[in-house]
Structure formats: C-alpha cells, structure tokens
Amino acid sequence: MMKPAAPALSMNLDPAGIALDGGKGLAKQLCLALRQRILAAPDTYRIKLPTSRNLALALKVSRNTVVRAYEQLYAEGYISSRVGDGTYADGLAAAVVAGPVVPAAAAPAMQLSSMQQRLSGFEARRRRFDGPARAFRLGIPAYDLFPSAIWARLQGNFWRRAPLAQMGYGEAAGDVRLRELIAAYLRQARGLVCEPSQIMITAGAQHGIALCAQLLLDAGDKVVVENPCYPAAAAALALSGAQLVGIGLDQDGMDTSQLALHGDCRLAYVTPSHQYPVGVTLSLARRLELLAWAERHDSWIIEDDYDGEYRYDGTPLAPLAALDHNARVLYVGTFSKIAFPGLRLGYLVLPPKLVPALGALRAMGDRHPPAADQAVMAEFIAAGHFQRHIRRMRRASRSRRDALLAAWAPLFGAQLPLPKVAAGLHLSLPLASPQQETELVAKAIAAGVEINPLSRFCIPGLAVNPQHRAGLALGFAGVDEAAIRNALLLLQQAWR
Numbered sequence: 078m079m080k081p082a083a084p085a086l087s088m089n090l091d092p093a094g095i096a097l098d099g100g101k102g103l104a105k106q107l108c109l110a111l112r113q114r115i116l117a118a119p120d121t122y123r124i125k126l127p128t129s130r131n132l133a134l135a136l137k138v139s140r141n142t143v144v145r146a147y148e149q150l151y152a153e154g155y156i157s158s159r160v161g162d163g164t165y166a167d168g169l170a171a172a173v174v175a176g177p178v179v180p181a182a183a184a185p186a187m188q189l190s191s192m193q194q195r196l197s198g199f200e201a202r203r204r205r206f207d208g209p210a211r212a213f214r215l216g217i218p219a220y221d222l223f224p225s226a227i228w229a230r231l232q233g234n235f236w237r238r239a240p241l242a243q244m245g246y247g248e249a250a251g252d253v254r255l256r257e258l259i260a261a262y263l264r265q266a267r268g269l270v271c272e273p274s275q276i277m278i279t280a281g282a283q284h285g286i287a288l289c290a291q292l293l294l295d296a297g298d299k300v301v302v303e304n305p306c307y308p309a310a311a312a313a314l315a316l317s318g319a320q321l322v323g324i325g326l327d328q329d330g331m332d333t334s335q336l337a338l339h340g341d342c343r344l345a346y347v348t349p350s351h352q353y354p355v356g357v358t359l360s361l362a363r364r365l366e367l368l369a370w371a372e373r374h375d376s377w378i379i380e381d382d383y384d385g386e387y388r389y390d391g392t393p394l395a396p397l398a399a400l401d402h403n404a405r406v407l408y409v410g411t412f413s414k415i416a417f418p419g420l421r422l423g424y425l426v427l428p429p430k431l432v433p434a435l436g437a438l439r440a441m442g443d444r445h446p447p448a449a450d451q452a453v454m455a456e457f458i459a460a461g462h463f464q465r466h467i468r469r470m471r472r473a474s475r476s477r478r479d480a481l482l483a484a485w486a487p488l489f490g491a492q493l494p495l496p497k498v499a500a501g502l503h504l505s506l507p508l509a510s511p512q513q514e515t516e517l518v519a520k521a522i523a524a525g526v527e528i529n530p531l532s533r534f535c536i537p538g539l540a541v542n543p544q545h546r547a548g549l550a551l552g553f554a555g556v557d558e559a560a561i562r563n564a565l566l567l568l569q570q571a572w573r
Contacts (some may be wrong), residue, residue, distance in 0.1 A: 087123045090098050090114060090166075092135040103138055104145035111146060115155050115166040124166040126156065146246040191296075192316065210555035212564035213481075214527045215354070215503050217555030218384075219473040220417035227462055231453045243448040249440040250432075251278025251424075252451035258458045259410075259424055266464075267385065268395040269408065271426050277435060278446045282383055282411040286346070289379050289407050290317040292438050293344055293429070301345035303331050304541045305534035306351045310346055310381060319343075323539025326352060331358030333366040335540070344377045345370075349397045350385040351501040354534045354550045358500065364397050371405040381409045386467050387554075389475050390499045404428035412454065414502065415467055422450055473554070474502060480558035481551070484565050489572075493549075503556040505531055507544050514547040517572060524571035526564045 095110045097103055111126070118124050124130070129147060133140040147164065150156045156166045179560055180357045210217045244250075250256065255275040263269040279285040286309075294300065296318030302311055304323030314319060322342055324335050330352055336345075345367065349359035359367075371378050380397045388394060398408040411423035427435055440443070457463050478498050498504045514530045519526040531548030535541050554559065 087125060088118070089125050090127065092127060092132055095136060096423075097136060097138065098295055103142045104149070105249075107136070107138070107142060107146040108149045111150060112153075112155060115150075116164070126164040126166065128163070131443050140252055144335060153195050156543060175186065182445065191318070194565070196316065211525070211527050212556045212561050213503075213551035213553060214555050215529055215550060215552040216414075217418065217552055218414045218502060218552050219470055219477065220556075221557070222469060222473055223417050224462065224466060228453065228457065231456050231460075231500060232449070234456070235449055235452050240452070243452060247445040249436045249445050250276070251446050252448065252455060255451045255455040255458075256287045256424075258455055262458065262463070263410075267393060267399070269399045269426065271398075272429075273425050275429060275432060277425045277427060277432075277439060278451060279425055280425045280443070280446065281413055281418075282381060282409050282419045283309050283313065284421075285409045285411075285423055285425045286379060286381065287313040287316075287403055287436060288425070288435060288442075289344075289377075289409075290319070292435055293377055294319045295343075298343040299339065299341055301336065301339055301342045302536065302539075303347060303352060304536050304539045305354055305531060306346070306536055307348065307381065307547050310379075311536055314344075314346060321536055321539060323536050323541060325542040326357060326545060327542060328357055330357050330363055331367070332542075333363045333370065336367070336370045340370075340374045342374070342376055344379065346379045346381065347397070348381045348383065350382055350394050351378070351387070353381070353383065354503065354505050354529075355533065355545060356496070356498065356501055358394065359397070364400060367397070367404065368403070372403045376405070378406045379409060380406050383409070383411055384501050385410075385413045386415060387471060387474055387502055388500045389471070394500075404430065407431070415463070415470060416454075420454075422446070422454055477553050477556070477558060477561060478504075481553045481565075483564045488565055488569050498553075503550060503552040505548050505550045507531070507548040509547070511547045514549070517549065520571040521568055524567045526567050526571070 090111075092408055095107070095114075097106050097110075126147070127135065129140050129143040133143045136143075147156065149168075149553045151158070156164055158164045165422040185375075210220075252274065255278060256276040259276055260271055260273045263271060266463060277285075277288075279288065290313050294314065294317040298317075299322050300314050300319045301322050301324055303326055304316065305326070308324070311321060322339050324331050325334075326332065330349065331347060347359065347367065349364060351358060367378065370376065376399065378401075382396050385396065396408055398406040405428065407428065408426035409423065410426070412420055413423065416422070425435070454463075481504075482495055482498070485493075493506060493508075495506055496504060508517070510532075511532060514532060518528050518530045531545060531550050533551070535546060554566075
C-alpha cells in the first residue's frame, strides 16, 4: 500500500513588505505582489491569506481593491476559499504553475529543427542599417519626396467612407481593383501583358520570393542564382531546403552558357533589368537562352524586377516575363522602391497554372493583404498620382546619381573610377583585393558613411567571377545632393 502523503504545513501570509505605489491599478499591483509571494513559498506549505478586510486595513487601501485582487488570483487558480475556514494558496499547486527552476547549465539542450539551424546561420550573416537613410545606404529610394499629404488624404477618404465590404475577410490574391490597375500599368509602362487574375498582392518583394520558394521547391532541389546575389532572396530559397548553384556574371549579366551544366535545376532566380548588386543588365541574347533553358528542362524562373522603373537612358526595359511564351516566369514587383519601404506592398505575376496553388498557400499564411493599404494604393494609381510620382522619383534619382559621379571624380576618380550608371538606385565598383575592401569599408563606417562590401553578396562556395570577389556597393538615391557631397568629404578624410 502507498503511504499517504504527509499533510502540508500551514503558514499565514504576512502583508509586511507589500508596497503599492498609490497610483492607478492598485488591484493589479496587489495581485502581482501576492502572486510572487505564493510562487516563492515552499511547495509543502499551505498559505493562508488574510481576510479582505484585514489586508485592506494593513495596506491602507479600500476593501474593493483587495477583493478584486483575490478574484483575479482565484480565476487564475492560485487561491481557493473554504467556507468557514478562509482563503488559501496551496504551495504544491503554486509549484506546478511556476515549474521547477533548472540552472541554465544543467538544462538539456533543445534539438533544433533543420529550419532553425538554417535560420540561425542566416541571422549570423544578416547585416542591416536602421534609422533614417544615410549615404550610401542600399535599397532606399528618394522617399523624402513621397507625397505624404496626398496619401494621408486618400487614407482619410477611405476611413471616412468606412466601406463595410472591405472590412471583412478578402481574397487571398488581394483587392480586385488594385490588381486590375497593376495589370493596366504593366501593360502600358512595361510591355508585360497579363490578366488581373494572374496577379497576387504581397507584403513586398521578399514575401513574394518566399512564397514562390515554398510552392515550387522541395528539400534538396537545386536552384540557379546569380553570384553575387541579393542575400535575402538567396536565404529565402535556401530556407526551403534548396541547394544553391551559383552562376558568375560579366558585362552582359549572368553567364547563361554555364546553364548547360545544370539541367537538373528546378528553378532560376535572376534580376535581369538591373542585377543586384553588380548593376549590369542581362542582354537580350542571354534572356532568350535562359527562357530556352527553362523550357528545355521543365524549370521555373523567378524574375525580381525590384527597381525596373529607374532607367536613365531611354524607357524602362521590358521584363523577362514579357518574352515568356511558355508560362515559365514568375514576375516579382514591388512598390517599396517607388513609394517607401515601410509600405510593404508588392505583387507577383504568375503563370495561370500556378494561380490556384499559390492562392491556397497565401491563404494558409496571412490570409490576405491589408485592405486599407490596397484601397489607398489603388486610388493613388487611378488618380494619376503614381505615374507622376514615378517620373519625379526618376528625375530625383538621376540628379542624385549625377551628384555622386561629379563629386566622386575629383576626389577618388584616379584611383577608384566609378562605372557608368544607366539604371537603378545603386552602383558597384570592383577593388583590387579583399584586404582593400575590408579597410575601405571599415574606415567609411567609422566615419559615419554606410558602404557595403561587394563580397557580402557573394555566396560562399559557389562559382563567382574573380572581378566580383571584392568591391564597394553604394546606394545614391536615399539622400539629397548636399548629403552626398558631405558624405564624400567624410570619405576623403577617412580614406586619406
């Protein structure tokens, strides 16, 4: 027979030491203080609490305050009352709630999933600059020129109307009107003909890339990427369990002749209009070779057109998707580089056969995009503000590019000549060695100037053109001309 458990020892709770600050929320303060006392008691003790009247007198608070604190502790299971006997907290029950305290050194190591292991490796390599834009931060448009007053008026109009139809759950693919306007814009401005049903609204380009990776890739699948490459896109592909296959770059973009060695790749990720981060454009011949490779090997292509609107010589180039007649290209677009990064609105243009599956995948995640942001962006486009803002942003970015090129030449042009910049929001220049790259970047950051090493974008262990193993990547659109010139003077002092 089992021995009966020894009866728990009883102790009275002493209100001495319970301090309340006298402000609002006295009942909550008292509840927290009593809970800490209960949890700190030995698990073999039954703690008897004072009556509500006596505790109120001891703490000089109203009895209602104590009653509310007791009611909360009772609801959470810390105390119980016995008719004619009083109110108790069982130490054993409190110990179960609190759980045993195990020293960190003695705690067993948790087994990480393969996803956790991949994420920890990505987090260690991630590098971000926060706060207001400074020279020469990458990926930042001239959002100091965003027409905030117009956007605020459109936001106010939306909420004053309180459209009930848009305040419930919406379509996973996004607002129909916005998708219709995006389709019309792509047809008119980019030469990409698509139906609104092929468009899915996303929370930016990165979200779209991650959705494509989730849908199209299984663990172990091989994926072609440019090397150097956009690190966040490479991470999204690798997190799906894919094996990355790097293809080097030259003046015509990705060296598609190397694709013949990789017919077993499930997917290719490219930035053809303005390669990130090198800045070259994929030539027409190589675009056709890439499309032919995808058709021949039953593969997919993710085209990231992150800053395709910024073309300074002539009109923006037609996307790779506009040449695709075999429904192999998934086109990724974003409003972050035209409006502002904090907006988190982008879109995918999908081959028709992928629309149902990607819609279902999207619904499993965040259900659908935010209704208000979509409605305001739709009105922003429909009223003509979007196209006017694109023209303004293109003029501003060209002016800031010109300011950088003009001020750089007399300071560093002899030793570090900048390349021609026909498109985009950044440029890159190669350096002679990794040691020079490390030294220049460290001195720039110490001087308060943000410059990225080109090597940060090279995927270790994958093929890369030696010309791109070391260099500097500079964004020029995020700050005005005066800030650019001031930053260059700081660099002159730092690099002297």
